[in-house]
Amino acid sequence: xxxxxxxxxxxxxxxxxxxxxxxxxxxxxxxxxxxxxxxxxxxxxxxxxxxxxxxxxxxxxxxxxxxxxxxxxxxxxxxxxxxxxxxxxxxxxxxxxxxxxxxxxxxxxxxxxxxxxxxxxxxxxxxxxxxxxxxxxxxxxxxxxxxxxxxxxxxxxxxxxxxxxxxxxxxxxxxxxxxxxxxxxxxxxxxxxxxxxxxxxxxxxxxxxxxxxxxxxxxxxxxxxxxxxxxxxxxxxxxxxxxxxxxxxxxxxxxxxxxxxxxxxxxxxxxxxxxxxxxxxxxxxxxxxxxxxxxxxxxxxxxxxxxxxxxxxxxxxxxxxxxxxxxxxxxxxxxxxxxxxxxxxxxxxxxxxxxxxxxxxxxxxxxxxx
Amino acid sequence: xxxxxxxxxxxxxxxxxxxxxxxxxxxxxxxxxxxxxxxxxxxxxxxxxxxxxxxxxxxxxxxxxxxxxxxxxxxxxxxxxxxxxxxxxxxxxxxxxxxxxxxxxxxxxxxxxxxxxxxxxxxxxxxxxxxxxxxxxxxxxxxxxxxxxxxxxxxxxxxxxxxxxxxxxxxxxxxx
Amino acid sequence: xxxxxxxxxxxxxxxxxxxxxxxxxxxxxxxxxxxxxxxxxxxxxxxxxxxxxxxxxxxxxxxxxxxxxxxxxxxxxxxxxxxxxxxxxxxxxxxxxxxxxxxxxxxxxxxxxxxxxxxxxxxxxxxxxxxxxxxxxxxxxxxxxxxxxxxxxxxxxxxxxxxxxxxxxxxxxxxxxxxxxxxxxxxxxxxxxxxxxxxxxxxxxxxxxxxxxxxxxxxxxxxxxxxxxxxxxxxx
Numbered sequence: 080x081x082x083x084x085x086x087x088x089x090x091x092x093x094x095x096x097x098x099x100x101x102x103x104x105x106x107x108x109x110x111x112x113x114x115x116x117x118x119x120x121x122x123x124x125x126x127x128x129x130x131x132x133x134x135x136x137x138x139x140x141x142x143x144x145x146x147x148x149x150x151x152x153x154x155x156x157x158x159x160x161x162x163x164x165x166x167x168x169x170x171x172x173x174x175x176x177x178x179x180x181x182x183x184x185x186x187x188x189x190x191x192x193x194x195x196x197x198x199x200x201x202x203x204x205x206x207x208x209x210x211x212x213x214x215x216x217x218x219x220x221x222x223x224x225x226x227x228x229x230x231x232x233x234x235x236x237x238x239x240x241x242x243x244x245x246x247x248x249x250x251x252x253x254x255x256x257x258x259x260x261x262x263x264x265x266x267x268x269x270x271x272x273x274x275x276x277x278x279x280x281x282x283x284x285x286x287x288x289x290x291x292x293x294x295x296x297x298x299x300x301x302x303x304x305x306x307x308x309x310x311x312x313x314x315x316x317x318x319x320x321x322x323x324x325x326x327x328x329x330x331x332x333x334x335x336x337x338x339x340x341x342x343x344x345x346x347x348x349x350x351x352x353x354x355x356x357x358x359x360x361x362x363x364x365x366x367x368x369x370x371x372x373x374x375x376x377x378x379x380x381x382x383x384x385x386x387x388x389x390x391x392x393x394x395x396x397x398x399x400x401x402x403x404x405x406x407x408x409x410x411x412x413x414x415x416x417x418x419x420x421x422x423x424x425x426x427x428x429x430x431x432x433x434x435x436x437x438x439x440x441x442x443x444x445x446x447x448x449x
Numbered sequence: 450x451x452x453x454x455x456x457x458x459x460x461x462x463x464x465x466x467x468x469x470x471x472x473x474x475x476x477x478x479x480x481x482x483x484x485x486x487x488x489x490x491x492x493x494x495x496x497x498x499x500x501x502x503x504x505x506x507x508x509x510x511x512x513x514x515x516x517x518x519x520x521x522x523x524x525x526x527x528x529x530x531x532x533x534x535x536x537x538x539x540x541x542x543x544x545x546x547x548x549x550x551x552x553x554x555x556x557x558x559x560x561x562x563x564x565x566x567x568x569x570x571x572x573x574x575x576x577x578x579x580x581x582x583x584x585x586x587x588x589x590x591x592x593x594x595x596x597x598x599x600x601x602x603x604x605x606x607x608x609x610x611x612x613x614x615x616x617x618x619x620x621x622x623x624x625x
Numbered sequence: 626x627x628x629x630x631x632x633x634x635x636x637x638x639x640x641x642x643x644x645x646x647x648x649x650x651x652x653x654x655x656x657x658x659x660x661x662x663x664x665x666x667x668x669x670x671x672x673x674x675x676x677x678x679x680x681x682x683x684x685x686x687x688x689x690x691x692x693x694x695x696x697x698x699x700x701x702x703x704x705x706x707x708x709x710x711x712x713x714x715x716x717x718x719x720x721x722x723x724x725x726x727x728x729x730x731x732x733x734x735x736x737x738x739x740x741x742x743x744x745x746x747x748x749x750x751x752x753x754x755x756x757x758x759x760x761x762x763x764x765x766x767x768x769x770x771x772x773x774x775x776x777x778x779x780x781x782x783x784x785x786x787x788x789x790x791x792x793x794x795x796x797x798x799x800x801x802x803x804x805x806x807x808x809x810x811x812x813x814x815x816x817x818x819x820x821x822x823x824x825x826x827x828x829x830x831x832x833x834x835x836x837x838x839x840x841x842x843x844x845x846x847x848x849x850x851x852x853x854x855x856x857x858x859x860x861x
Contacts, residue, residue: 191478191675192475194478195475198474200789203789203790203793206471207794207797210797211800216803218801219800221804221811221818222803224819225803225813225816335588343589343680344677344678347677347678347788352792354789354792354796355792355796355799358796359796471785475786478674478787479785479786482673482674483672483673483697483698484676484688484691485691512685514689514692516689517685517689518686518689557677558676558677558684585677613682615681615685616682
């Protein structure tokens, strides 16, 4: 029943999964709606800011070698802060994964299952995720690592096969809605790198903790490349006015691939692969929720908790009554929550904890009271 | 009470119940969109209706599948089946055709969409948007605007060399 | 020796052939694994939910071959699969030297008779026959058996929910594979916990390049042969 530790490559795949999963749904469309044609410049700019942020986080976490953010909060504020922060992170992870699952199931329902209720589609997902999470040795993270290259290759194939449908002129005007919109207001687009939340919990789980810097920087770069490719597919293929009402725009892009009369309408084969990565994203979110819960309640075994957490995810995803409300949650509430809980809150906490540890060091005490 | 809940029998029975309810929950999907319950329209034609200027006359073309079986001689001359309904939009025409045929009409393999000149002059943006938003229509469907009405165009569109009309529909719009 | 996935799919003769032919055989075996597991499920999923993938001609061929068949697709597929397994099991105990041959040939003849009687469609016989034959291409008996066992789950999942069901089945299946371990070594090494296998992963290298033993099973002596084993070349 032991849980083994992660490799560097598996850790990179964990952080990448968030970017991949969200960009299969509606992330490129939201980015294009805000920035119009300057979205490529904006993403490059936001990548630099994310890289700087991740480097600062790495330096702040280096003082507490081998501890993750829950232990840092215990050091800073005692048990109460640890429990409060643990609950905040669990609720954020479950909210984002469940609402994402709900949105995706609604989109699939429109295309393939118009007569089924969406509850059954979500239940099928959650059952597979509960089964996968209850296996030991972190099987779902290894599954994620196996499937990840196949998804990346499928997106590159999508880009290459659609080249004849691209109009590169849609990239111009290059500053889109203006410089202020692109570079100042556009910093809010950093929510695309929501995978950083998993970086905070990684240090005690790594086999080679000295590679933490490499993990963080490589994962940001690869997810930025991935987001660039997906956004450019959608930007060059569809006009923005048509863009507003598309569900799963990458799916619509996959419908346009054809070679002669035999290979047409191949989007279902792409969907076969994308569904696996989405299930693995939600199962990774559940694994980390279980890990945080184990830490704040000091339990040894998290296997009996898989079923209650699965039902929690199911309940949250069935909470919106219709697609309009869950779409609103995904496009307006999720980015704000993301920026607040993934970027602002841990940054402030780590800064204050570092200041406290320096003060304690000056006084000569051990800086980690256990 | 705790012994009952812990016992393997109850746990297995619960799992089986969940699986059966899942299989039943999807039942509408796998019974209604089977390959046995579907009719595939090969082409779609749109005219102005004779009786009412604001309505459309929609033509669907189907074909018998028996000519595709390997046991057929290949010399059979099976004409495609052409059905026409009058409706105010494409979706209501599909509904009427479902009621008429008994099987559901699916447009996944529709290769041609034919507008007559009268319909085109009145403006076809509504119909184009309907077709664009339809999940089943292929993005590579060909759109043809004809001088005569669409019904007579479809009736006279017979391949001379090929036996099977689907091969003809794939080849001729792309030819130069 | 700790058994990994690669050991179950490779046969010992591969390493004695020319490496190109050995790699070709391994590719065919990989393909046969995928076919045994997924082909009936994919057939049911495509005819039930995703008819638009098929080219129009193929679709009409399937429709023509299903004319006169009284059963739905799932029922005739399960019927033919279970009778194939029955014949295979019965062929073990046929009291004659040609027992196993009667098993396979008898299955195909039975299928042809069923087609003439109008119970099943001919395209389904082809699907079942390809699945059965590819299950024989797997060298290890219990590995092939487990694939034959799991394909029934994929058939049912594909019928209920189409490609969604098959994806969920694949997700749980790969998770199950990666969670097994044998003497401390994971089953799917070197793919899942990536270890430097030193050229010993699925495809073979030429004989003169096989320098190391697989590192993931922690052998005592990792070096198999020298870097330049054909010493007579360097002397010139």
